[in-house]
Amino acid sequence: MKYADVILPLSLANSYTYRIPQDMQAALVAGCSVIVHFGKRRYYTAIVLEVHNRQPQSTLEVKEIYALLDASPVLRRPQLRFWQWLSEYYLCKLGDVYKAALPSGLKLESETAVSCIKDFEAQFPLRPAEQAVLDAFSDGQKLTVSELEKKTGLRNVVSTLSVLLTYGAVEVQEELKKGFAPKLETYVSLSDEYRGHDALQKAFDLLKRAHKQELLLVAYLDLSHILNPTLATEVTKKELLQQSECSVSVLDGLVKRGILKYYDKEVGRLQVHISRLQPPQPLSPDQEKAYADIHESFKIKDVCLLHGITSSGKTEIYIRLISEVLSLNRQVLYLLPEIAITTQITNRLAKVFGDKLLVYHSKYSDNERVEVWNKLRAEKKPLLILGVRSSLFLPFYDLGLVIVDEEHEPGYKQQDPAPRYHARNAAIMLANMHGAKTLLGSATPSLDSYFNALTGKYGLVSLNLRYGNTQMPQIIPVNVKELKRKKIMKDALFSPILIDKITEALNNDEQVILFQNRRGFAPVIECKSCGWVPHCVNCDVSLTFHKFRNQLVCHYCGYTYQLPPVCPECRESDLKMMGVGTEKVEEEIASLFPAAKIGRLDFDTARTRTAYERIIDDFDGGKISILIGTQMVSKGLDFGNVSVVGIINADSLLNYPDFRAHERAYQLMVQVSGRAGRRDKSGTVILQTTQPEHPLIQMVQRFAYQEMAKMQLTERSMFRYPPYYRLIVVVLRSRNEAVLQEQSLLFAAKLREKLGDRVLGPVSPPVTRVQSLHIKKIVLKIEISANISLVRKLLEAVQHEMQMNSAYKQLLVHFDVDPA
Template sequence: MKFADVILPLPLENSYTYRIPEDMEKAVTPGCRVIVHFGKKRYYTAIVMAVHDKEPLSSFETKDIYALLDASPVLRRPQLRFWKWISSYYLCKLGDVYKAALPSGLKLESETSVIYNEDYEADTPLRPNEQSVLDAFGGALKLTVSELEKKTGLRNVVPVVASLMSRGAVEVSEELKRGFVPKTRTFIRLVETFYDEEKLQEVFNELKRAKKQELLLVSFLDLSHTLNPVLRKELSKKELLERSGFTSNVLDGLLKRGVLECYEKEVGRLQISVCRLLPLLPLSAAQEKAYGDIHDVFKTKEVCLLHGVTSSGKTEVYIHLIDEVLKLGRQVLYLLPEIAITTQITERLAKLFGNRLLVYHSKFSDNERVEVWNKLLHGNEPMLVLGVRSSLFLPFKDLGLIIVDEEHENTYKQQDPAPRYHARNAAIVLAGMHGAKTLLGSATPSIDSYFNATTGKYGLVELSTRYGDVLMPEIIPVDIKELKRKKIMKDTLFSPLLVTKINDALAVGEQVILFQNRRGFAPMIECKSCGWVPHCVNCDVSLTYHKIHNRLVCHYCGYAIQLPPACPECKEADLRMMGFGTEKVEEEIATLFPVAKVERLDFDTARTRTAYERIISDFEQGKTQILIGTQMLSKGLDFGNVSVVGILNADSLMNFPDFRAHERAFQLMVQVSGRAGRRDKRGTVILQTSQPEHPIIRMVQHFAYKEMVGLQLSERSMFRYPPYYRLIVLVLRSRNESVLSEMSSMYAGKLRLHLGERVLGPVTPPVTRVQTLHIKKIILKIEIAAAIAPVREILETVYAEMMQYPAFKQLLVHYDVDPA
C-alpha cells in the first residue's frame, strides 16, 4: 500500500499523509495535484511532495486521495526545493508558499452549493430571513453561499441555510469550483469529401442560385489555401466572416449543406504578435565596457551589481545579455518592481524577442497566468519571462540568468499575506539552485546590495555616463518655508520658479512630470472651530479626503464615509483641508494651465492593466503634457520629451520614523529626477522643500550617492542595523489591547533569555491599530554571519511555551524577516 505526503493551500506547518487508492498508485508522483478531503466538508487541491509506503503513526484514520488531477506533475523538483527554502528562511508555513506560488486557476477549492427543494411546502410561517433566502432562488435550483449572501444582502447566511435544511426546504452539496478553462475558438474547414475536384465542382454547380454562399465558398478557399497542401492554413470563423464581408447566416447555409464544417480548437491568450523582429541596437562604448565587465565578474562571482546612472542605457545592456543566454538555449527571468513598468518595456522586448517573451503578473487573468505556467512547464524552447516578484515561482526548466531591475525598490518585498519574502534575495537563491547568474541593476542601489558589492560578496560594474553623453538634470532646491513666510506661496502648491519652468516647457512642446507621494485630495480634514479630525473606525489613522467621490477613505482598510457638510462635534461648517495629495495637485494645475492635457498616475487611476497602459501610452505619445503621480513615476519609466520635473514636497519623504527613511528619500528623489532630460537636452528638476540645507537634499542635488551611503553606513554600524545585522520582526496583533500588552512583554522576556540584548521591545509602531487589531512589535537584531536555523529553533521553542497560556491564543503572530 502506498501513501502520499501532500501540501495543502492553507497556513499549515506540516504536510499531511493520505492513502493512494490502488488504481492511482502508478499515476501519483511528486509535483502532481490531487484532490483531498480535509476537515468536515471541504475539498482542496493538494500538491504531492513525496510518495512512500510508510503508514503514518496516528490515531486518526488515514483518508484516501479523492482524485488525481494531472497525468504529469505541474511542478518541477527545483520548485519544491525553492518552496522549502522560502518557508525556512522567511519563517512561514509551506502552505502559505503554495498558496502564493500557484496561480488560482490551478487551485480548485470546494464551494458550498445550496440546492432548492421544489417540492417543499411550509407548514409553519417562515422567518423573514428564511423567506428572503428562498426568494433569492427566483427560478434557479442551485446557488452558492456567496451568491445567496449577495442576493439577500445578509452578512452570514449559513445559520439561515442550516435552519432551512432542518425544515427540508434546501439541501447542501460540496462541489469543486472549476479552475483553469482553456480558451477555444471556432475554426472552419472543408469537408474531406470535397477535396476531390469533381465533387467540389458539383457543389459550385448547385450553388449557382445561392450566389452569396458561392462567393463565401470562393473566399474560404482563397483565404485558407485548402487545395494547396503547401500553403494550407487554419481559418477561424471570425476571420472568415470579417475578411469575406458575409454574415453568419450565409455561412450557416454552407454548414447545413455539409460543404464546410466547424471544429473547436484550444488557442492561447498570450498575444504577442510581431510581424518582423528588429535587430539589436549596437552598444555605445560605455555600454560595451560595462557588458564586458559583467562577463568578467560572472567568471568568478554568481551575482553582479550594475550601478548605472539614470538614462545610462542599462536596459540595452540587459537586452544583449538576454540574447546571449537565449542563444545558449537557456531561460531568462527579467524582474521588475512594478506592473506599471512592464507595460512600457513589453513592447520594446516583443519587437526583439517575439513569441519567446512571456509576461507574468497579477493584472493578468487567472487563465492567462495558467497559460504562461503551462508554456514553461511543457515547452522546451528558451524563453524570456518578464514579470514582478510572483514570477519567481514559475516552473523554470533551465534558468541561465535572472535580472533584477531597479533592485533597490521596496515593492520587491511582499508584505501581506505570507510568505513575506524579498524577491531580490530570493532571486539570488533561485539562480543558485539552477546554476544561473544574477544581475542586479539600479541607478540608486540599496545600501545592502552596494555594501555586498564593495566588500567582495558581489561583483560591481559602474556605468557613470548617460546614453549620448546627455548631462544629468539640474536640480534646483526651492525654500517653500521662506516663500510661505513672505506670503508668496500663500494659497498655492507651486513656487513661482516651478510655474515659470512649466510654462516654458509647455510653450516649446515639452512635457512635465509632477511628483507628490500621496494620493487623494487631502491627507487630513480638520474642523477649524473645535479641532475635530475624522478617523477610521477600524484603524488608528485619519481619513484621506478624495474629492472626486466626495468621500473620506482609509488607505489601510478601505473604510469610507461621505464628507459631512458640517463638523459632527460642534456643528460648524468650517472644515479645512490639511496637506495635499495628487488630486489637489491635478485640480490646481487645471486652474493654472487650463489648455494643457493633464493625467494622474496613482493607485486610484491605474487600478486595471488597461488603465496603466493607456496613461503611460498617452504620455509617451505626447497626448498628455503634464503627468502627476506618486512613486509609480519613479520606477524606471522612460519618456523622451520630459524637460521639467517638480518634486512638490521633499520633506514628507524624509520625515518618516524608519532607519531607511533617508536612503529611500534619496532614491526616490534621484529616480524621479532621472525622468528629466533623457534624450539630447539637459532637464530641470525643481525640488520644493522647507529644509534646503538638509544633508540629503544637498546629496540629491549633486547626485552624491557614495556620500549618502557612507553617512548611512556609519550610522547603521553604530546602531546595529542592516547590512551589519539581520532584522527579524515579530508582529503581534489582537483586538484586546491589554492582553496584547501583557503577552508581548512576556514573549519578549522569554526571547531575551535565549537571545539577550539582540531583542528589542515590545514597541508600538507609528500606526497602532489596523483593521480593528492593535499591534505590537518585537525586533530581533541578529549578527549577519549567524545561521537562520538555530534562530528558527529558538523562535519555535519560545512560541510553543507561549501557547501554554490561554490568553496568548487571542493573538495573531507572524514573522517579518529582512523587513523592507
C-alpha cells in the same frame, strides 16, 4: 503499502500523510498534484512532497488520496527545495508558500453545491424567499450558493437554505470545481460533402437566391485557400465575419444548410504580435566595458551589482546578456519590482525576442498565468520570463540568468500575506539552486547590496555616463519656506521658477512630470472651529479626501464615507483641507495651464493593467503634456521628451520614522530626477523644500551616491542596523488592546531571557490600529553571522511556550524577516 506526504494550501507547518491507492502507485511522484480529503467536508489540491513506505506513527485513520490530478509533476526541480528554504528563512508555514506559489487556476476548489429533494412536499405554506429558492431548481439540477443568489435575487440565501435544510427540502454537498478553463476560439470549415470543385458548384447552385450567403462563402474560400492544399489555412469565425462584412445570422444560415460547419479549438493567450524582430542596439564604448566587466565578475562571483546612473543604458546590456544565455538553450528571469514598469519594457523586449518572451504578473487573468505555468512545465525551450516577485515560483527548466532590475525598490518585499519574502534575496537563492548567475541593476542601489559589493560578496560594475553622453539634469533646490515668508507663494503649490520652467517646456512642445508622493486631494480634513478630524472607524489614521469621488477614504482598509457638509461635532461648515495630494496638484496645474493636456498616474487612476498602459502610452505618444504622479512615475520609465521634473514637496520624504528614510528619500528623488533629459539635451529638476541646506538635499543635487552611502552606513554601524545586523520583527495583533499589551510584554520578556539586549520593545508602530486590530512590534537585532535556523528554533520554542497561555490565543502573530 505506499504513502505520500503532501503539502496543503493552508497555513500549516506540517505535511500530512495519505495512503496511495494501488492504481496510482506507479504514477505518483514528488511534485504531483493530488486531491485529498481534509477536515469534515472539504477537498483540497495538495502537492506531493515525498513518496515512501513508512507506516505513520499515529492512532488516527490514514485517509486515502482521492484523485490524481496530473500524472506529470506540476513542479520542477528544485521548486520544492526552494519552497522549503523560503519557509525556513522567512519563518512561515510551508502551506503559506504553496498558497503564494501556484496560481489559483491550478487548484481544484471545493464549492458548496445545493440540489432540491424531488419528493419534498411542504406541510405548510412556505415564505416567499423559501419558495423562490425551490423554484430556481430545474429537474436534477445542482446550483452553487452564488448561482442561487443570482437566480433568485436574494442577498443572503444562506439563511434561507438553512431553513430549507431543516425542512428536508434541499441537500448540500461539496463538489470539486476546476479552476483553469482553456481559451477556446470558434473556427469555420467547409463540410466534407462540399469539398472538391464539383461539390462546391452544387453549393453555389443552392445559393443562387441567397446573395449574402454566396458572398460569405466566397470570402471563406478566399481566406482558407482550401482549393490549394499547399496554402490551405484555418479560418476563425471572427476573422471571416470581419472579412466578409456579413452578420452572424448569414453565417449561421450557411451552417444550417450544411455547407459550412463550426468547430472549437483551444488557443493560447500568450501570443506576442511582432511583425519583424529587431537586432539588439549596438553598445557604446562605456556599455561595452561594463558588459565585459560583468562577464569577468561572473567568472568568480555568482552575483554582480551593476551600478549605472539613470539613462546610462542598463537595459541594452541586459538584452545582450539575455541573448547570450538564450543561445545556450537556457532560460532567463527578468524581475521588476512592480507591475507598473512592465508595459514599456515588455514592448522593448518583444521587439528583440518575439515569442520567446513570456510575461507573468497578477494583473494578468488567472487563466493567462496558468498558461505561462503550463508552457514552462511542458517545454524545455530557451525562454525569457518578465515578471514581478511572484514569477520566482514558476517551474523553470534551466535558469541561466536572473536579472533583478531596480533592485533597490521596496516593492520586491512581500508584506501580506505570508510568505513575507524579499524577491531580490530569494532570486539569488533560486539562481544558486539552478547554477545560474544573478545580475542586480540600479542607479541608486540599496545599501544592503552596495555593502555586499564593497565587501567582496558581490561583484561591482559601474556605468557612469548617460547613453549618448547626455548630461545629467540640473537640480535646482527652491526654498519654499522663504518664498512663503516673503509672501511670494502664499498658498500656492508651485514656486515661480517651477511655473516658468513648465511654461518654457510647453512652449517648446516638451513634456513635464510633477511628483507628489500622496494620492487623493487632501490628506487631512479639519474643522476650523473645534479641531474635529475625520478618522477611520477601523484604523488609527485620518481619512484622505478624494475630490473626484467626493469621499473620505482610508488608504489602509478602504473604508469610505461621503464628506459631511458640516462638522458633525459643532455643526459649523468651516472645514479646512490640509496637505496636498495628486488630485490637488492636478486641479491647481489645470487652472494655471488650461490649454495643457494633463494626466495623473497614481493608484486611483491606474488600478487596472489597461488603465496604466493607456496613461503611459498617451504620455509617450505626446497626448499628455503634464503628467502628475506618485512614486509610480519614478520607476524606470523612459520618456524622450521630458525636459522638466518638479518635486512638489521633498520634505515629506525626509521626515519619516524609519531607519531607511534618508536612503529611500535619496533614491526616490534621484530616480524621479532621472526621468528628465534622457535623449540629446539636459533636463531641469525643480526640487521644492523648506530645507535646501539639508545634507541629503545637497547630495541629491550633486548625485553623490557614494557620499550618501558612506554617511548612512556609518550611522547603521553605530546603531546596529542592516547591513551589519539582521532585523526580525515579531508582529502581534489583537482586537483586545489590554490583552495585546500584556502578552506582548510577556513575549518580549521571554525572548530577552534568551537573546538579551538584542530584543527591543514591544513598541507601537506609527499606525497603531489597522482593520480593527491593535498592533505591537518586537524588534530583534541579530548578528549577520548568526544561523537563521537556530534563531527560528528559539522563536518557535518561545512561541510554543506562549501558546500555553490561553490569553495568547486572542493574538495573531507573525514574523517579518528583513523588513523593508
